[in-house]
Amino acid sequence: MDATLLRHARSYARNYHEEEVRLLSKLAAIPSPTHHEGRREAFIADWLRRQGAKDVRIDEQGNVLCLLRGRHPRKDGKPRDVAVFSAHTDIVFPDTDPLPVRIEHGRMMAPGVGDDTANLVALMAATRHLLHDEGAYDRATRDVDILVVADTCEEGLGNLAGTRALFEGLRDKGRHVRSFCSFDLYLSQCISHAVGSERFRIRVKTQGGHSYQNFGRPNAVEVLCQVIEALYAIELPVDPDTGAKTTINVGHMEGGGTVNSIASQAGALFEFRSESAANLKRMEGLFRAALDSCRRDGVDIEVETIGVRPGNGPVDARRLAALAKRSADTIRSVTGRDVDASPASTDANIPLSLGIPSICVGAVRGSLLHTRDEWVDLASLEDGLALVLSLMLQASDAL
Template sequence: MDSTITETIRTYARAAQQGEKDLLRTLATIPAPSGHEQERASLVASWLREEGAREVEIDHASNVICHLAPKGATPDLRPLVVFAAHMDVVFPDVDALPVREEGGRMYAPGVGDDTANLAGLLMATKLLLQDEAALERATKGHDLLIVANSCEEGLGNLAGTRALFERYAERIERFYSFDLYLPQCISEAVGSERYEVEAHCQGGHSYHDFGRPNAIVELSGLVQELYETMPREGSDGTPITINAGTIEGGTSVNSIASRARLRFEFRSTSALALKEARSHFAGVVSRRGEALSHADDAPEAGLRVSTLGIRPGTGDVDQEELGRMSEATERIIREVTGEEPDPSPASTDANIPLSLGIPANTVGTVRGALLHTRDEWVDLASLEDGLRVILGLMLQ
């Protein structure tokens, strides 16, 4: 970028800090479990309209979508570049979230993942709404979609971004997601498959019926076998990770458990490795379920599997084009932070475009730690660097 644009970004990022902190503080108090982001969505949409955005909507998936185009552009014909950050947090709270500031840090559940990145995206959009020259530069050759999306976390299963691409996939040429921490720049998607396995058997009294199959024991045996036999890499050499996340069930300490549930996932960056893991998982569950049905008198005895969510990995994306996009992003990160970007793969909203062959980066724009805990924090001084990175990508 030329020196004039660089100075515009630096000056605005410095001047916008108090406004960004105030916005972050407001957003961070609003509860937003995956699938229940409506209150945050309403605030974000209202804020954008107050800042001058004319084309703002909340879609059926609770995504807030702000369409930016230069004056005179033909609607619905130009390609789109998406800049997104997710609104949801991992916590189920429905009451106001606690926020405190201490020692230059802001503490709140979900403050870094992803509320601070969302605040940065909104403040960058504010410059485009206020500065006609900046908007013209950012929309040269394409329109922008500024998206505060839903359902990135956990069992949200990327529903917000899926809905976005169901609507706009044919027009989107690049996708940027702001998530996680500086200096991350992710262009390889970690795919995952998540399942729930239910064990059913007759159960009975812990003393008088001792020896009957126990649903908890059956699932414990299943977990042990999966950990002992599940491949740790695919035939292509790509690593596979597994996790037994929850196991619950039973009636009382003196009852043989007749029902129990296990939640299990596996992950890999390779579609082939995921397919092989799925085949192994299905085979183990089928064999053990059949054995349980023969060993127990209950007509419904056995194991039942349901799919909780599937996040796709990287698909057939043009690696040269993706490489150019990532190199440009990494250059901006270096210029702003002086640090070498971290390209480690991750599971983010960018999984969806990457699986569809659309170049995408997930970029961290804050510094902090302890994500997915109630002690999560961000360094408020890092907001300036993050805003410079976002604007650099918009105006490059």
């Protein structure tokens, strides 16, 4: 990585640190459940406009889009390529009241503060610098337009709806995306291989009845337990070519009524994941077979698909490797640490499935994500902002 560029990014990150902490504290307090991110959307759009952004809008899905246009059009008159940088606005908690935020011993604690609020704030702060520094703006947009996105519906059953809508919109406008970078998770993660997943709602229905008078009729709760036992008895596929594993999870159960009633209904949420498309295809059949093994007279088992996250598609291997290397080299230069390239499921799944070179990079240190005790190390914000800004400054560099 260019040493002058890194010094420039570090200087800004150091000078802006206190303001970044204040911005994080404000944004972390704004509730933002999946599908209900409106208050954060409005805050972010207004904040970007106050920094001088001229082209900011909120699309129908709720994504905040900030376009930084290069000053020099292409000589052939065609639209410039786009480099997309994103972070998601939603958190896993359903709260609609302001979220509790506190700072103790150099840590900020709040629900969702690391996943993904701190990463989002780093993206906002880096965008601010491009808007305020003409030289940095021109370097970043020398050969591409930069689209900064605060996207919705990354968590849980959001099913990556924000990023799906983003790429549908770019396709409809005929914009060619050169690269995509999502900021999520922790330093020093650098993810270029997507973990695909399929998610289902399983419902078991029976006639039910009185616990004594009708004893012996199928009990929906007991049948659901049989279903779960059958699922966990599956010999999970392993890709013979890559060694990729498959994982499963039952994340929620409900059902029944009173203690003296045979349960007439019960349900569960189930998912399986793998970075191997072959594993996912094989798992689909094993999943259906496990359900079939539990069907019998008086028992109705229904399945509803509630989410599909695709894995890597036909991405140009050379260009993806170049993007991953550039990102990894930048991470090492900023942090001095080895890179964790383990595959994961992130917003980058969507562009990777479409064949677009894409990466997901963490920009904060912390722990306990998806718990109400989540925290981030405030000192790490400096490294995170320097990293995000460095990657944006390299957006026009060839892959």
